[in-house]
Amino acid sequence: MKRKILIVEDLFVEANHLRIMLKRAGYEVTGIARTFEEAVSLIRQHPPGIVLLDIFLAGKKTGIDLAGVLNQQHIPFLYLSANSSEEVLKQAKATRPSGFIVKPFREKDLLVSLEIAEYLHENSSESQLRQEANFQLEVKQLLQSENEWAGQMLGIVKALQKLISFDYAAVGFMGTRHLPFNALHFLRTGFDEYQVMDSEGIQTVWNIRKDEMDALLKATPVDPRTQFYNDERFREMASGNSIRKLVAAKFGMRSNLTIPYPDISMDGQFFFISLYSRRPGAFSGNDLELCDRIQAPLEHIVKEMTGRTSAAFPQVRLGKSVGIVAGNRDAENSFKGMIGQSHLLLNVFNLINQVAGTDTSVLVTGESGTGKERVADNIHSLSSRKNKPFVKVNCAALPISLIESELFGHEKGAFTGATAKRIGRFEQANGGTIFLDEIGDMPAEIQMKLLRVLQQREIERLGGTETIKIDIRVIAATNRNLERAIAEGKFRLDLYYRLNVFPIVMPSLRERRDDIELLVNHFIGYFSRKIGKAVDGVSEKVLKALTDYDWPGNIRELENVIERSVLLARSNIIDQISLPANSTPTNEPSTPEPTFKNIFENERDHIIAVLKACEGRISGENGAAKVLAIPATTLGSKMKKLGIKRHIGVT
Numbered sequence: 001m002k003r004k005i006l007i008v009e010d011l012f013v014e015a016n017h018l019r020i021m022l023k024r025a026g027y028e029v030t031g032i033a034r035t036f037e038e039a040v041s042l043i044r045q046h047p048p049g050i051v052l053l054d055i056f057l058a059g060k061k062t063g064i065d066l067a068g069v070l071n072q073q074h075i076p077f078l079y080l081s082a083n084s085s086e087e088v089l090k091q092a093k094a095t096r097p098s099g100f101i102v103k104p105f106r107e108k109d110l111l112v113s114l115e116i117a118e119y120l121h122e123n124s125s126e127s128q129l130r131q132e133a134n135f136q137l138e139v140k141q142l143l144q145s146e147n148e149w150a151g152q153m154l155g156i157v158k159a160l161q162k163l164i165s166f167d168y169a170a171v172g173f174m175g176t177r178h179l180p181f182n183a184l185h186f187l188r189t190g191f192d193e194y195q196v197m198d199s200e201g202i203q204t205v206w207n208i209r210k211d212e213m214d215a216l217l218k219a220t221p222v223d224p225r226t227q228f229y230n231d232e233r234f235r236e237m238a239s240g241n242s243i244r245k246l247v248a249a250k251f252g253m254r255s256n257l258t259i260p261y262p263d264i265s266m267d268g269q270f271f272f273i274s275l276y277s278r279r280p281g282a283f284s285g286n287d288l289e290l291c292d293r294i295q296a297p298l299e300h301i302v303k304e305m306t307g308r309t310s311a312a313f314p315q316v317r318l319g320k321s322v323g324i325v326a327g328n329r330d331a332e333n334s335f336k337g338m339i340g341q342s343h344l345l346l347n348v349f350n351l352i353n354q355v356a357g358t359d360t361s362v363l364v365t366g367e368s369g370t371g372k373e374r375v376a377d378n379i380h381s382l383s384s385r386k387n388k389p390f391v392k393v394n395c396a397a398l399p400i401s402l403i404e405s406e407l408f409g410h411e412k413g414a415f416t417g418a419t420a421k422r423i424g425r426f427e428q429a430n431g432g433t434i435f436l437d438e439i440g441d442m443p444a445e446i447q448m449k450l451l452r453v454l455q456q457r458e459i460e461r462l463g464g465t466e467t468i469k470i471d472i473r474v475i476a477a478t479n480r481n482l483e484r485a486i487a488e489g490k491f492r493l494d495l496y497y498r499l500n501v502f503p504i505v506m507p508s509l510r511e512r513r514d515d516i517e518l519l520v521n522h523f524i525g526y527f528s529r530k531i532g533k534a535v536d537g538v539s540e541k542v543l544k545a546l547t548d549y550d551w552p553g554n555i556r557e558l559e560n561v562i563e564r565s566v567l568l569a570r571s572n573i574i575d576q577i578s579l580p581a582n583s584t585p586t587n588e589p590s591t592p593e594p595t596f597k598n599i600f601e602n603e604r605d606h607i608i609a610v611l612k613a614c615e616g617r618i619s620g621e622n623g624a625a626k627v628l629a630i631p632a633t634t635l636g637s638k639m640k641k642l643g644i645k646r647h648i649g650v651t
């Protein structure tokens with residue numbers, strides 16, 4: 001049965017044309033609205049199954065405003081849009097639409113996009129429901145485990161992490177005199193690993209006395225409603241003299257979601273779960289809805305736990321120890337080749353874990369050398385396609401004349417020189433995953449063809465007449481700002497939308513300096529084994545220099561620096577390192593990259609800086625190519641393309 005559709009479009013001719021197309025395809029059009037207000041009233045009278053939404057409408061309010069209403073009512077929608085500015089696209093994207101159709105479009109594109117939107121909507125609600133059902137099962141199983149109270153609370157924290165991403169949790173009854181029920185604190189230290197602190201542990205970590213702790217507890221009332229506090233609200237909420245202030249200050253938290261359970265109380269205090277994140281703006285209205293849905297089952301389980309604990313484990317204490325690390329260290333190894341514990345990387349692990357089991361397309365963005373390919377590799381390895389091919393295509397490395405036959409294959413005689421049939425990369429990846437690296441460099445005509453493959457899951461070899469069905473999972477990556485490329489007309493919005501179903505943003509190494517030491521030790525171990533030299537570590541001075549450096553080439557650059565240092569090391573401790581001069585003062589706090597330079601300008605500036613530091617040398621051991629971790633020939637052609645003269649580099 002076809003769904004009911006509402007068209008929200010202020011241009012009568014376009015709206016009417018759409019209506020005819022949709023009716024012909026068997027959809028029921030519930031109405032045409034020209035303004036926000038008309039749309040709201042039509043939605044109330046005839047609730048649609050899906051909405052086609054123009055961004056700019058007659059009247060003051062836009063399609064983006066209407067998207068907020070639709071999200072609240074869980075009605076999927078697709079934007080209809082001519083290419084818009086980057087800012088508008090950013091706002092539109094933030095409303096999580098189920099698709100984007102770029103005007104002008106063909107009837108077939110419209111219908112396929114609608115089908116995809118319906119599929120995605122159902123799929124995402126289905127996968128959400130599946131995750132929530134798994135959560136319920138997981139917490140129920142905690143009742144059967146031998147764990148005492150702290151173990152059970154840790155179990156709840158771990159199960160919650162799969163639904164909501166956070167870095168710190170406080171769970172229990174605030175300020176109760178009954179042990180062990182008073183709040184336990186859990187600091188996330190690895191993918192599935194937490195440092196557990198009871199109230200004595202917290203006192204030690206915060207260096208406060210018991211009476212000070214009691215005063216803080218008194219000053220930290222728990223709101224009986226589930227609430228989230230991001231940014232300014234969080235700063236306000238954490239400004240009073242309370243436990244929250246200490247958590248925020250001590251562990252650098254920037255958002256909070258507090259989930260109270262007023263129906264479970266002890267000493268007049270109710271049970272609560274308080275989640276903190278280091279990311280600003282980490283929580284949203286969706287989390288409130290989610291908490292609402294899991295409230296009843298969680299309440300039931302916690303009541304059971306509370307009842308059983310008081311009977312079976314009276315006065316169970318965690319002891320005085322601080323830093324009980326509880327968790328599954330092996331889980332970290334399940335992300336192969338990805339070293340790090342910073343909250344930004346742990347969040348990436350969460351995302352990989354969430355998406356791996358589905359067939360959803362993933363778009364990995366981030367600067368060069370941040371580990372985008374590693375992410376793709378891990379998603380494939382953790383998916384049910386793991387025993388099938390993982391095919392990597394570097395879209396930037398392929399000459400335009402070859403890219404089509406490389407991707408889609410060709411029949412014998414398809415063009416001059418096609419002396420034999422060739423199976424393309426899509427066909428090679430059948431059953432498995434295709435990784436399209438540097439997708440932002442894909443030529444426009446291939447973008448169109450790629451869109452068809454993604455929508456219809458079929459290809460035709462060049463010069464062939466047969467349509468070949470393919471079953472692939474697509475992961476794409478780029479270090480370009482695709483939104484800007486779209487605004488400049490260089491990248492198709494509909495393709496972007498089709499790829500960006502599940503975005504993963506890789507943090508730069510500058511943003512996760514706390515991982516540098518781990519990475520340094522990891523690479524020293526790796527290269528000393530590989531090269532056969534006994535190198536054990538770096539001196540404090542070198543570690544400081546490595547931690548302060550800005551790493552424009554990210555992990556790849558760090559890897560190269562360590563490889564070179566291990567090669568040159570004269571003792572088992574590396575006590576000298578040569579790094580290009582930092583573009584920013586070393587001891588300034590890391591700040592996000594300014595967004596006003598485009599990628600070429602950034603690349604140009606960076607190459608010039610490295611050339612200067614290398615005194616104009618391009619190749620060789622001390623040359624810029626080595627520092628930039630690219631072949632000297634590639635550097636030469638980049639310099640030519642970006643108009644950089646070699647002597648610029650020489651001071």
Ligand SMILES: Nc1ncnc2c1ncn2[C@@H]1O[C@H](COP(=O)(O)OP(=O)(O)OP(=O)(O)O)[C@@H](O)[C@H]1O
Nearest residue numbers: 337338339367368369370371372373374479555556
């Ligand atoms: N978390 C990590 N731990 C250890 N090594 C890593 C990690 N992430 C990436 N690497 C290493 O850093 C190098 C760069 O990683 P990768 O090729 O995945 O980056 P990328 O973002 O895809 O780069 P590009 O944009 O240039 O294609 C590789 O040698 C990879 O093994």
